[in-house]
Amino acid sequence: MKLTVNGREAYAYTGGKTFDPALPCAVFIHGALHDHTVWTLLARWCAHHGYSVLAVDLPGHMKSAGPALESVEAMADWVLALLDAAEVKQAALVGHSMGSLVALEAAGRAPERATRLVMVGTAFPMKVSPALLEMSKNDPLAAIDLVTTLSYSSIAQKPGYPGPGVWVRGGGKALGRLVLAKQDNPLLYHQDFVACDAYRGAIDAAGKVTAPATLILGRRDQMTPPKAAAEIGAALKAHVATVDAGHVLMAEAPDATLAALRAALV
Secondary structure: OEEEEOOEEEEEEOOOOOOOOOOOEEEEEOOOOOOHHHHHHHHHHHHOOOOEEEEEOOOOOOOOOOOOOOOHHHHHHHHHHHHHHOOOOOEEEEEEOHHHHHHHHHHHHOHHHEEEEEEEOOOOOOOOOHHHHHHHHHOHHHHHHHHHHHHOOOOOOOOOOOOOOOOHHHHHHHHHHHHHHHHOOOOHHHHHHHHHHHOOOHHHHHHHOOOOEEEEEEOOOOOOOHHHHHHHHHHHOOEEEEEOOOOOHHHHOHHHHHHHHHHHHO
16 A cells, blocks of 8 residues: 655555555554565454554555664654554554654654554663674674574574475565665664664653553564563563563464464453
8 A cells, every 4th residue: 555645655555455444453563674575464464353454664664665764763754644644543553672762752742643552672761782883883784693693592593484495584584675775775774773772761651551552572583582571571561461572573483473463452
């Protein structure tokens, strides 16, 4: 589904169903150097079980026109503007990693518009090491390889829909390279990481959120370890669901992550 947001073309995957703004809406927000495809299973389940779905490509990522936005706050404003463009008054906001901060900030900026807040693979502060910041700037392909290594809990995860030639970790690496190449912006990964590292508004935003909140965390996550989400979880009085996976829970443990999301949306 294509929309015009702030005068630029924006893309949102609707889960295989025609978008209906009259239905309860779920908005899915991806993380750094990802796109809407990381949400395919969760988005399709919602779309086929009574929800309208907007799994977005953030500006400058894959199918949404650039430039990429350089702060969590700007991305949150964009998500709210996208709801306006789609004629959606209220929505459940679901975000992964960087996208979880965007969902939180949006829910804090417009609490009357968020029916649920679901933060997947999250942390606050979401610190990025100086070495990784430098690598993402000067050698983004090496940064993709490193983050892929850190984002999965083993080298041979079985996908939720196993088949010949399916490689979860390889697919994650390929997605990062594809997003980077598609936008012709060698600094995109660096910009996303800087946005995560610089964001300081989480506790203030959490104090304004009125929607029920859930954190879905990977027990073996090295990028955003569960203990790093304790402060924001307490500030939100959030329910915490833990999945036996690394950072990219949706790929590594799709069925368990979907089950946690379904419980969060009730």
